[in-house]
Amino acid sequence: MATVSFHDATRVYPGADRPAVDKFNLEIGDGEFMVLVGPSGCGKSTTLRMLAGLEDVNSGSIFIGDRDVTTLPPKDRDIAMVFQNYALYPHMSVADNMGFALKMAGVPKAERDQRVNEAAKLLGLEEFLARKPKALSGGQRQRVAMGRAIVRKPQVFLMDEPLSNLDAKLRVSTRTQIAALQARLGVTTVYVTHDQVEAMTMGDRIAVMKDGLLQQVDTPLTLYDAPVNLFVAGFIGSPAMNLMPAKIVDGGAQIGDYTVPVSRDVLAKATGEDTVVIGIRPENFAVSTTGISVDVAVVEELGADGYLYGTITGSGDDAITAQQIVAHISARTAPQRGTTIRLNAADPAGVHVFSEKTGLRIS
Secondary structure, eight states, X not given: OOOEEEEEEEEOOTTOSSOSEEEEEEEEOTTOEEEEEOSTTSSHHHHHHHHHTXXXXXXXXXXXXXXXXXXXXXXXXXXXXXXXXXXXXXXXXXXHHHHHHHHHTTOOHHHHHHHHHHHHHHHTOGGGTTSOGGGSOHHHHHHHHHHHHHTTOOSEEEEESTTTTSOHHHHHHHHHHHHHHHHHHTOEEXXXXXXXXXXXXXXXXXXEEETTEEEEEEOHHHHHHSOSBHHHHHHSSSSOOEEEEEEEETTEEEETTXXXXXXXHHHTTSTTOSEEEEEEXXXXXXXXXXXXXXXXXXXXXXXXXXXXXXXXXXXXXXXXXXXXXXXXXXXXXXXXXXXXXEEEESOGGGEEEEETTTOBBOO
16 A cells, blocks of 8 residues: 655646646545546546556656656556456456456466455455356446456556446446445555546545646535635536626625625625625525525426526526526425526525636635
C-alpha cells in the first residue's frame, strides 16, 4: 500500500491549444478510495493514464509512496488497472486470465494457483474458473478483471469507468461490491467515472474536474453541502441543485415576485454586481403560502415521494428561455399539472449564494 501524489502534473497533447490536464495537484492517502469525476473531456481519464504511465507527463511530477514514478514505465510502477472493456483474453480460462500477469512475472505455479483461488473466493468466481470469458455475463467478466488486478497485490488500483458496460441494475449492485472489496483489501484506489451517483456512493473523497482543472476535492457530503462554485453545485447531486439568477434588493435576492432572505454580509461579497445566483437543492423546497411562484409542468410520482418540474412564473415565454425548477415532494399530496404554486426553502441554511461574475460560492 502507498500514498499517491500529483505535483503540478500537466499533459498537453500534440497540436492541442490547451492542456488536457493543467497543473493537477492531489494527495491521495494510503488505503484511500479516491474518485475522479467530471463530464466527458474533463481530463479525468488522462489523469489516471498519467498515473499508470500510459500518458507522458509534460511537466510536474507524480509520486507513488516516496518514489518519483513520473518517467517510469508502467511495469515498474507497481499498479494494477481495471479497464472499461475488461480486456480479457478470449482463448484463456478465467483462472488463466487472472493468473497471466503472475505467470509473466515468473511466479511459481503453486503460488499462482493459491493467489487465483483466494481472489476467486473473494469475488465469488470459484465455480467459473474453468470457463472462457464468452460464457460469462458482463458483471462476471468485470469481476474477473478485478480478480486479475487483485492477484498481483499492487500498491495502487486504477479503475477507468469499469461499470460503464453494465446495465443499470447490475451497476448498482456491483458498485457496492467494489466499495466493500476495496475497504476489505485496504489498497489505495483511484477510480474514474462520469457518473456522480457512483462517485457519491463509492468514494472516501471525490475530486471534481472540469476542462483539465481540479475544481474541488472533499468528502461526498461536503461537496454536496458546500460546493465551492457553480459547476460543482450543478454537477454533484441528482436531480441537480436549482441555480436561479436573482436581483440584489433590500433584504435579500429577488426571484420573480419573491425576495429570498440573504444576509447583508453575504450580499456585500458580490462587489459591483447587481445579481447573484441562488442555489437550492430539490429536497430543500417545500410547498408554502409564500415563496417562489412556480407553474407546474410535470409531476413524477415515484411511490412514497416524487419530483415536481416546473418553471418560475413569468421567467420566459417558452420552454427554452423559462427558468426551470425541480422540487422533491410527497407523491401523496402532489399538486396538479398546470397549476401555480409557491415553493420556499424549508431550511434557510440550505440556501446557497454564488457570485454571478466569478461563479464562486459566497455564502
